[in-house]
Amino acid sequence: MAMTVHRSLVAAVPMFAGMSEAEQDDILARASSRHYAGGTVVFEQGMLAENFYVLLSGRLRVTQTTAEGQQTIVRMVNPGDLFGIARALRRTDYPGTALAVIDSVALQWPMTDWDSLVEGHPRFLANTMLAMGQRLQEAHTRLQEFSTEEVERRVAHAVLRLANQGGRKEADGIRIDFPISKQDIAEMTGTTLHTVSRILTAWEKAGVVEGGRQKLLVREPHRLFLIAEGNQPGLL
Amino acid sequence: MAMTVHRSLVAAVPMFAGMSEAEQDDILARASSRHYAGGTVVFEQGMLAENFYVLLSGRLRVTQTTAEGQQTIVRMVNPGDLFGIARALRRTDYPGTALAVIDSVALQWPMTDWDSLVEGHPRFLANTMLAMGQRLQEAHTRLQEFSTEEVERRVAHAVLRLANQGGRKEADGIRIDFPISKQDIAEMTGTTLHTVSRILTAWEKAGVVEGGRQKLLVREPHRLFLIAEGNQPGLL
DNA sequence: CGGATTGTTGAGGATACTCAAGTTAGGTGG
DNA sequence: CCACCTAACTTGAGTATCCTCAACAATCCG
Numbered sequence: 001m002a003m004t005v006h007r008s009l010v011a012a013v014p015m016f017a018g019m020s021e022a023e024q025d026d027i028l029a030r031a032s033s034r035h036y037a038g039g040t041v042v043f044e045q046g047m048l049a050e051n052f053y054v055l056l057s058g059r060l061r062v063t064q065t066t067a068e069g070q071q072t073i074v075r076m077v078n079p080g081d082l083f084g085i086a087r088a089l090r091r092t093d094y095p096g097t098a099l100a101v102i103d104s105v106a107l108q109w110p111m112t113d114w115d116s117l118v119e120g121h122p123r124f125l126a127n128t129m130l131a132m133g134q135r136l137q138e139a140h141t142r143l144q145e146f147s148t149e150e151v152e153r154r155v156a157h158a159v160l161r162l163a164n165q166g167g168r169k170e171a172d173g174i175r176i177d178f179p180i181s182k183q184d185i186a187e188m189t190g191t192t193l194h195t196v197s198r199i200l201t202a203w204e205k206a207g208v209v210e211g212g213r214q215k216l217l218v219r220e221p222h223r224l225f226l227i228a229e230g231n232q233p234g235l236l
Numbered sequence: 237m238a239m240t241v242h243r244s245l246v247a248a249v250p251m252f253a254g255m256s257e258a259e260q261d262d263i264l265a266r267a268s269s270r271h272y273a274g275g276t277v278v279f280e281q282g283m284l285a286e287n288f289y290v291l292l293s294g295r296l297r298v299t300q301t302t303a304e305g306q307q308t309i310v311r312m313v314n315p316g317d318l319f320g321i322a323r324a325l326r327r328t329d330y331p332g333t334a335l336a337v338i339d340s341v342a343l344q345w346p347m348t349d350w351d352s353l354v355e356g357h358p359r360f361l362a363n364t365m366l367a368m369g370q371r372l373q374e375a376h377t378r379l380q381e382f383s384t385e386e387v388e389r390r391v392a393h394a395v396l397r398l399a400n401q402g403g404r405k406e407a408d409g410i411r412i413d414f415p416i417s418k419q420d421i422a423e424m425t426g427t428t429l430h431t432v433s434r435i436l437t438a439w440e441k442a443g444v445v446e447g448g449r450q451k452l453l454v455r456e457p458h459r460l461f462l463i464a465e466g467n468q469p470g471l472l
Numbered sequence: 473c474g475g476a477t478t479g480t481t482g483a484g485g486a487t488a489c490t491c492a493a494g495t496t497a498g499g500t501g502g
Numbered sequence: 503c504c505a506c507c508t509a510a511c512t513t514g515a516g517t518a519t520c521c522t523c524a525a526c527a528a529t530c531c532g
Contacts, residue, residue, distance in 0.1 A: 070384040089369035132368045133325035139375035146382035147426035148306040190383035
């Protein structure tokens with residue numbers, strides 16, 4: 001269901017930041033847009049990387065599966081994010097699987113256009129490098145959390161990240177506005193859904209969050225932050 | 237102890253790959269080289285990022301320290317590696333501390349030259365992006381290890397990485413040819429020096445490695461690989 | 473030679489995992 | 503619209519891994 005795209009749709013997309021309208025048009029002319037229903041796979045780990053993408057709306061989950069079949073969530077893809085840029089890592093296949101967790105729309109370019117975009121549009125290259133820098137920093141932050149923090153704090157950090165990147169303000173807190181299961185949170189924090197369930201139950205009793213089946217509302221972000229920073233006894 | 241640098245010294249440095257000699261000379265003209273004795277700090281976490289670097293020889297350890305004072309080793313810097321590129325992450329300070337673990341020589345550029353290098357030398361930008369891509373992949377690999385593997389396997393992976401990146405072949409195995417303490421390995425794998433000591437002792441008894449104070453020789457890389465992949469009962 | 477850093481080893485205990493059984497919520501089809 | 507089925511979640515009990523605490527030994531450096 002490919003179709004061409006107008007500039008106005010990508011005004012706020014970081015990849016196009018600092019570009020002239022003409023330059024944006026030039027790049028968009030090679031793109032097509034595509035809709036992915038919730039639950040649909042955009043690409044799968046190991047697949048030949050034929051396209052790279054920018055998410056316009058919706059939400060994706062990128063996972064990696066080990067040889068033994070264990071899954072980890074590498075990141076959530078939010079609107080405006082680049083994803084599937086295997087070429088930038090000098091790879092010909094996708095290192096992970098991208099799944100639309102809700103209905104999503106993405107722009108796509110054939111990977112064969114990558115080199116000419118990089119060479120012809122220094123702005124594109126610079127913006128891509130910036131995005132990779134941010135991902136690198138987030139990866140380092142998470143590594144430090146894994147190295148030094150116990151499970152409850154890691155879960156607190158993960159939930160805060162979800163709230164920051166994909167949260168919508170509501171009357172009584174910040175709502176994670178896409179379906180997120182305990183299993184998902186477990187795969188982000190390197191624990192089990194059982195432990196996540198116990199932790200969230202304790203937080204819920206203390207009034208910090210409000211759970212539900214694939215639902216999550218952060219009632220008191222500040223207290224969650226205290227738990228994440230370890231300045232709090234811990235509610236478990 | 238700054239001084240100018242000749243092209244021949246950087247023939248094998250990835251940052252200069254694919255550049256004409258004239259281009260290399262142009263970039264090198266702005267660099268100075270500096271020697272760091274073993275144990276010396278190149279830059280410290282939080283410091284204003286005034287330079288970026290390429291390591292010519294020696295070995296650095298980059299660490300991050302948490303608010304509570306816990307240290308983690310972000311990476312080892314090997315000859316040829318770019319480091320201290322805070323600017324690429326849109327930071328004005330260094331996110332970690334770089335320490336020379338042995339006598340080392342690095343090229344340095346003032347960070348004020350970064351933008352003009354990036355804009356004037358597309359090759360430099362592309363090579364930098366590639367380096368970041370590799371670091372991002374390594375970070376994801378380590379995250380997956382933290383998420384899914386027990387300590388012994390994580391330590392095995394860390395030792396294999398050390399052997400691959402900083403190993404020298406000897407008669408009876410691969411020697412890590414810079415000083416590495418159990419504490420270092422613990423900070424790479426998110427465990428304690430006690431546990432690392434116990435693991436290495438067990439491996440040593442089985443003839444897989446040979447330890448010593450800040451010394452490490454991998455006698456049987458293949459068996460270590462099996463432990464890392466979990467195809468082995470585990471020697472602990 | 474003496475002090476400091478690094479490493480070893482043991483005992484005990486806490487965190488979080490596994491195993492197990494059940495409950496709730498939501499979607500599906502009759 | 504209700505009954506059923508499945509996926510998501512809850513909760514408990516037992517246990518393994520690994521951490522903490524502690525004391526000591528070895529190695530290096532000045």
